[in-house]
Ligand SMILES: Cc1cc2nc3c(=O)[nH]c(=O)nc-3n(C[C@H](O)[C@H](O)[C@H](O)COP(=O)(O)O)c2cc1C
């Protein structure tokens with residue numbers, strides 16, 4: 271499918287296939303900046319503190335170089351893989367991003383449609399600006415991301431609603447029980463998820479009907495500010511969710527082993543795109559250490575800093591089974607709704623497939639740490 275995309279471009283000319291957006295996905299951010307309200311752009315593109323971790327995420331990719339191999343009889347770059355029990359056409363998911371209506375009026379619905387058209391799973395955020403039921407109606411494969419509310423009744427309600435609406439896997443985000451120090455949003459006094467667009471999964475929940483008219487600012491902090499959780503609390507989630515569970519925000523090998531001990535099915539090595547702990551280790555630097563610590567006892571997914579198909583190759587070579595994409599698809603959404611998201615996904619997958627084959631890998635399974643060279647710093 272993705273190889274066809276490449277040939278389609280060569281046959282028809284770029285303009286017939288990609289009428290409006292550039293094939294270099296790293297250019298989308300600047301274009302989205304021109305289109306979005308400044309506070310929305312700052313929030314989406316922004317990071318914690320000085321932005322040091324976000325920069326480190328990219329530097330860690332640049333430091334690793336793909337080592338192409340020749341004459342290996344490469345016929346096709348098979349992208350398909352199996353993640354948390356699901357067959358995926360490619361090792362790529364749309365990561366959970368809240369309040370997508372700030373980027374485009376169709377928000378999560380446009381993203382769900384684009385993901386569905388390529389058969390890729392969308393991970394829907396707890397902070398989505400369309401309800402999980404509305405999204406489920408237009409979505410293909412879908413996972414649910416949980417911000418873990420302190421109120422157990424609300425947690426159970428979210429999980430039951432997600433299961434009933436056909437979300438098959440649960441991604442529990444651990445690194446954001448409160449938002450970090452984000453100077454851009456503070457200077458703009460912009461707390462978008464708390465204003466205007468609403469948080470439909472939260473406000474629409476029956477547990478909160480009586481309070482839906484109240485200011486959600488205090489609610490968000492009160493409901494999701496839940497820093498006292500420990501590894502023991504995971505048993506509660508396990509009890510109330512039948513499908514696979516992955517913990518998002520793992521950066522350290524002992525934490526990864528604890529996830530195994532807690533009976534989790536996967537982890538997402540992530541530093542939230544540098545939006546939480548400024549000065550934190552680059553997510554790609556943490557990946558091989560964490561992946562080595564858990565071996566094949568648990569599935570290791572990755573995010574933070576993926577911008578190109580070559581980046582996906584690097585993350586897979588360092589031990590990730592699949593990657594989650596964050597900001598790039600949000601820029602696509604801002605620029606051209608569903609079409610813009612599809613553009614981002616198709617370009618990324620076409621480049622992934624080409625990069626794999628040109629570097630002598632007959633599919634994603636052929637990647638290993640030997641596919642990379644790490645430049646000395
Ligand atoms: C605007 C924005 C909102 C986000 N909202 C959520 C969220 O609701 N839940 C979550 O688990 N992660 C959230 N994330 C983090 C992403 O899932 C992901 O970890 C991160 O964006 C990956 O880094 P990247 O943007 O460099 O690809 C958000 C990220 C952005 C940019």
Ligand SMILES: O=C(O)C(=O)c1ccccc1
Nearest residue numbers: 368369397446463542545
């Ligand atoms: O901004 C974020 O990174 C994020 O995860 C979030 C948290 C709460 C609501 C919306 C998004």
